Amino acid sequence: MERELIGVISIVFLIVLLLSRMPVAFVMLVLGMSGIAWIKGLSAALGAASTIMYGTFANYALVVVPLFTWMGYIGYHSGISEHLYEAAYKLVGRLKGGLAMATTMACAAFGAICGSTTATSATFAVLALPEMKKRGYNHSLATANVAASGILGVLIPPSVIFIVYASITAESVAKLFIAGIFPGILLTLLFLGSTYVVVARDPKKAPPGPLFPWKERLKAVAKGGIEVIIIFVAVIGGLLAGLFTGTEAGSVGCFATLLVVLARRALTWKGFIDSLKDTVRTATMVMFLVGAAAVYGEFLGLTRLPMVVADWVVALPLPPSIIIVAVLIILMGMGCFVDALAMVLLTIPIFYPAAMSLGFDGTWFGVIMTLALGMGVLTPPVGANVYVVYAVDKETPVMDIFRGVWPYLISLWICCGILLLFPQVVLFLPNLIR
Amino acid sequence: MNAFDKVLQVITEKMALVAMFAIVACMALVVTDVIRYQIIGKPVPGTHEVVELIASVILSMGIGYLTFVRGHVAVGLLVDRFRPRVQAFFDLVTGVISLGFTIWLTDGVVKMAVRNYNYKWVTGVLEIPRYPFIYLISLALAVTCVVLLRDVIKSVIVLRKGGGDGA
Amino acid sequence: SAPASARKRIQLDFATFWPAGDFQAGVGHKTWMKIIADRVKAETDYEILWTEFFGVHPAKLLDGVEAGTYDVGTSGPGYSPGVFPLWAGPEFPAEAHRKNAYTMSLTLQALHEQVPELQAQFAPTNMKLMHFWSTGPGYFLMTPGKDVRTLGDFAGKTIRAGNPASASTIDALGGEALFAPMSVALERFEAGLVDGILCPTDTPKGFGLGSYVRHVTFAPFSYHFVFFKVMNRGTYDGLPESVRAIFDEVNAEFPAYYGKLRTWGEADGLEYMKELEGYTYYDLAKENPAEYAKWVAATKDLIVEWIDGDSTKQAVWDKFLELDEYYNTTPPYSTWTHSWPTKPEPPSWEK
Ligand code: NA
Ligand code: NA
Numbered sequence: 001m002e003r004e005l006i007g008v009i010s011i012v013f014l015i016v017l018l019l020s021r022m023p024v025a026f027v028m029l030v031l032g033m034s035g036i037a038w039i040k041g042l043s044a045a046l047g048a049a050s051t052i053m054y055g056t057f058a059n060y061a062l063v064v065v066p067l068f069t070w071m072g073y074i075g076y077h078s079g080i081s082e083h084l085y086e087a088a089y090k091l092v093g094r095l096k097g098g099l100a101m102a103t104t105m106a107c108a109a110f111g112a113i114c115g116s117t118t119a120t121s122a123t124f125a126v127l128a129l130p131e132m133k134k135r136g137y138n139h140s141l142a143t144a145n146v147a148a149s150g151i152l153g154v155l156i157p158p159s160v161i162f163i164v165y166a167s168i169t170a171e172s173v174a175k176l177f178i179a180g181i182f183p184g185i186l187l188t189l190l191f192l193g194s195t196y197v198v199v200a201r202d203p204k205k206a207p208p209g210p211l212f213p214w215k216e217r218l219k220a221v222a223k224g225g226i227e228v229i230i231i232f233v234a235v236i237g238g239l240l241a242g243l244f245t246g247t248e249a250g251s252v253g254c255f256a257t258l259l260v261v262l263a264r265r266a267l268t269w270k271g272f273i274d275s276l277k278d279t280v281r282t283a284t285m286v287m288f289l290v291g292a293a294a295v296y297g298e299f300l301g302l303t304r305l306p307m308v309v310a311d312w313v314v315a316l317p318l319p320p321s322i323i324i325v326a327v328l329i330i331l332m333g334m335g336c337f338v339d340a341l342a343m344v345l346l347t348i349p350i351f352y353p354a355a356m357s358l359g360f361d362g363t364w365f366g367v368i369m370t371l372a373l374g375m376g377v378l379t380p381p382v383g384a385n386v387y388v389v390y391a392v393d394k395e396t397p398v399m400d401i402f403r404g405v406w407p408y409l410i411s412l413w414i415c416c417g418i419l420l421l422f423p424q425v426v427l428f429l430p431n432l433i434r
Numbered sequence: 435m436n437a438f439d440k441v442l443q444v445i446t447e448k449m450a451l452v453a454m455f456a457i458v459a460c461m462a463l464v465v466t467d468v469i470r471y472q473i474i475g476k477p478v479p480g481t482h483e484v485v486e487l488i489a490s491v492i493l494s495m496g497i498g499y500l501t502f503v504r505g506h507v508a509v510g511l512l513v514d515r516f517r518p519r520v521q522a523f524f525d526l527v528t529g530v531i532s533l534g535f536t537i538w539l540t541d542g543v544v545k546m547a548v549r550n551y552n553y554k555w556v557t558g559v560l561e562i563p564r565y566p567f568i569y570l571i572s573l574a575l576a577v578t579c580v581v582l583l584r585d586v587i588k589s590v591i592v593l594r595k596g597g598g599d600g601a
Numbered sequence: 602s603a604p605a606s607a608r609k610r611i612q613l614d615f616a617t618f619w620p621a622g623d624f625q626a627g628v629g630h631k632t633w634m635k636i637i638a639d640r641v642k643a644e645t646d647y648e649i650l651w652t653e654f655f656g657v658h659p660a661k662l663l664d665g666v667e668a669g670t671y672d673v674g675t676s677g678p679g680y681s682p683g684v685f686p687l688w689a690g691p692e693f694p695a696e697a698h699r700k701n702a703y704t705m706s707l708t709l710q711a712l713h714e715q716v717p718e719l720q721a722q723f724a725p726t727n728m729k730l731m732h733f734w735s736t737g738p739g740y741f742l743m744t745p746g747k748d749v750r751t752l753g754d755f756a757g758k759t760i761r762a763g764n765p766a767s768a769s770t771i772d773a774l775g776g777e778a779l780f781a782p783m784s785v786a787l788e789r790f791e792a793g794l795v796d797g798i799l800c801p802t803d804t805p806k807g808f809g810l811g812s813y814v815r816h817v818t819f820a821p822f823s824y825h826f827v828f829f830k831v832m833n834r835g836t837y838d839g840l841p842e843s844v845r846a847i848f849d850e851v852n853a854e855f856p857a858y859y860g861k862l863r864t865w866g867e868a869d870g871l872e873y874m875k876e877l878e879g880y881t882y883y884d885l886a887k888e889n890p891a892e893y894a895k896w897v898a899a900t901k902d903l904i905v906e907w908i909d910g911d912s913t914k915q916a917v918w919d920k921f922l923e924l925d926e927y928y929n930t931t932p933p934y935s936t937w938t939h940s941w942p943t944k945p946e947p948p949s950w951e952k
Contacts (some may be wrong), residue, residue: 003652007588019509019513019514019530020528021510021512021514021525022508023507023532024506024507030532036670043835044668046539046545047542047545047665047670048668051661051670054490054543054571055541055664057489057493058490058564059486060485060486061784063460063488063492065494066457066492067460067461070461094483105489170656174791241793242792243472244792250466251465252464276457276458277454280444280453280495281500281503282455283492283493286495286505302670309869328578339507342507381511471759477779554684554686555683556683557682558682559768559780563683571874
């Protein structure tokens with residue numbers, strides 16, 4: 001049988017097994033090993049799977065995944081996230097939709113120390129949802145806002161997604177981190193805009209919160225902001241100044257965060273242990289997925305399907321920007337059904353070569369892929385952030401959360417459009433350094 | 435079943451504890467390295483290869499725990515709508531497939547460890563042998579197999595009793 | 602030979618760590634595959650279909666060939682420390698000729714053929730050797746303002762080494778060695794944490810090092826790096842005898858061709874560097890022979906330490922020096938010159 005056809009058959013099986021509630025990592029492992037066995041024999045499949053698993057686990061570039069995850073959990077268990085929310089709450093809570101806006105702003109700030117999108121959403125589901133509900137917020141709006149704002153956690157550096165993307169494509173982590181800053185700010189503003197429009201159309205959805213005197217507001221901002229600013233400046237500043245590399249920034253970031261929270265006596269021994277335990281669970285989940293996806297990716301490489309698709313896409317008689325829009329639509333479609341990280345892992349081997357042949361910048365494409373992932377974690381039926389929010393707040397039905405998500409999806413599309421028309425938004429900062 | 439569960443819990447949690455310690459060790463090593471080369475111009479020799487080995491410890495020691503607490507991502511969209519017995523049937527089938535392939539993979543990693551031992555493949559600077567770390571991964575996978583076996587048994591119980599605890 | 606319909610297809614997967622755009626993959630490996638495929642088609646009833654994988658991680662490559670994921674792969678003894686311990690020796694610094702990649706490739710292929718202990722190192726593996734080849738002599742490629750021209754210049758400079766021999770060389774010269782894979786090195790170059798690299802001159806173009814390095818110091822005593830191409834043993838044993846024979850014949854020709862090609866590629870890389878702003882070139886042996894002698898003296902004990910009284914290691918080293926002398930001073934090997942810059946195209950394969 002033609003190898004390309006074997007690749008296509010595997011994709012059919014992929015969908016079937018995913019729908020049968022088999023854990024995504026095992027689906028990819030099983031299909032990758034079976035596929036390699038089909039093409040190259042049993043011993044080749046076994047050899048490939050074991051060396052790839054070892055290669056993923058003992059990988060210098062990927063060790064930052066647990067570290068940037070830990071950084072976020074230290075922030076959570078030491079109350080940094082709480083201070084951030086309080087600051088944003090006191091600052092803009094008075095406005096219509098102000099509490100939702102405060103959540104978005106706090107997520108963006110928390111993104112500066114947390115590398116994971118689900119961790120960001122989970123953190124603020126705990127902090128912000130009770131407050132919004134107490135003030136009579138529409139549940140659908142409140143939960144969707146938290147789910148969407150979590151995306152800022154992977155767009156604003158540090159970002160686990162950028163690290164994984166860089167490890168597959170050999171793009172520079174440092175460049176991707178820097179490149180994420182402006183799009184992160186842009187998306188924050190667009191999310192604020194989404195909330196504003198929703199509330200302007202139906203003010204009952206988001207009654208204003210209490211008014212705090214300016215002195216109290218400034219005090220809260222100082223208290224909440226200072227920790228994050230110190231950590232962010234230490235990590236990103238050190239990275240920019242060439243004090244350490246993007247890979248080392250994970251360890252330096254954890255160390256800086258620990259120093260800050262210890263100086264403020266904000267972290268208990270129990271909090272420290274809990275932060276590590278949460279990290280082991282999250283990081284192992286991500287890395288097992290990455291390893292399994294690498295086995296499946298190896299198989300796809302052997303089928304030559306990615307190369308065939310890339311050649312086909314490049315040969316299309318369409319302008320490159322239209323092709324990228326098509327890629328985004330495919331990703332969004334896939335993102336509905338496949339776990340977003342798994343989707344990025346599965347499609348990078350196919351779309352990255354295509355994007356490169358079309359002449360796009362690898363850093364820019366990394367940001368675009370991250371935005372596509374952002375759509376994936378929000379869209380039904382499989383939207384990780386929505387389920388994370390649901391896990392924290394069982395009161396709001398999942399479909400209600402999904403129903404509230406569309407204004408934020410529009411923001412994500414607008415953000416992609418702006419980056420497509422003005423790639424400088426992404427590339428300005430990285431080019432400045434070069 | 436409960437005793438079996440309890441033993442598995444203790445084992446996977448102890449392993450997770452090793453992983454937690456490894457995370458802290460990794461941070462300490464890299465920070466020391468950065469400070470050393472920034473201040474006295476001399477990095478800690480072989481940092482990147484030790485970091486790689488520590489990373490393999492973090493992730494292998496975490497897998498059993500992850501599987502035990504059912505931390506893997508799965509797409510429940512369709513199966514979640516079914517009756518518990520039908521759900522248990524799906525979980526049984528996919529569980530057996532997962533278990534079979536994980537046993538196979540464990541065997542592959544053991545073979546890889548043996549191969550590396552025979553070759554005397556070491557890291558470049560400190561000449562640390564790779565094979566103990568590969569054995570460690572195979573051990574972690576073996577524990578994961580046991581956890582997956584537990585899940586399969588639970589599905590069988592649900593199928594036979596016809597309801598109740600829908601795994 | 603048979604008509605196309607009657608041909609039996611053999612599908613083979615070829616993997617290499619070089620990026621597709623590098624001459625070693627784009628010209629060298631592709632030529633090897635094509636020559637073999639053409640001859641198999643012309644002389645047997647079989648047909649070979651190659652699938653190519655470029656930019657594969659070196660460590661994964663060796664495992665992949667071993668396991669049979671890839672049928673053919675390229676690596677080097679330096680990429681899997683401990684597995685080919687005797688090969689570490691010939692990469693140590695010494696006042697050998699190390700004229701160019703062509704003479705070095707012939708030297709190292711002959712070394713393998715003439716020393717049974719070196720051949721024996723492949724015995725416990727699941728790999729069948731195709732052939733060896735080598736880089737040319739070493740250069741210190743340094744970032745702007747970090748030029749090295751005297752021993753004193755090495756103090757406080759971090760230089761990337763690609764194998765254990767180079768790491769101890771850099772330390773012996775007074776520098777600080779960063780012995781790490783190219784991916785780690787590139788990240789450190791980007792952060793400005795590495796001041797240079799000891800390697801041949803094709804890397805600025807082929808691996809993108811041209812964004813960082815500007816100063817070239819020619820130091821032929823210091824370095825060469827050995828490569829080999831291997832096939833999964835099961836794949837090789839499973840090939841029809843007529844096809845195996847063609848592989849063997851073509852492989853016998855290829856150390857010479859890859860050597861010529863690399864000599865061209867390293868010259869081509871240097872030409873590329875000349876266009877970079879701030880480029881400088883320093884031939885230490887020519888400009889300051891007394892200083893060059895000091896560098897050689899500073900590193901001459903490294904090989905003694907490696908041999909450490911072991912008679913096998915001593916024999917490998919003596920044979921290396923003998924063959925180095927032979928191929929670098931005996932025509933036609935010693936008199937061959939590459940075509941740069943009068944003919945910018947890479948040398949084409951001819952039997
Ligand atoms: Na972040
Ligand atoms: Na989705």
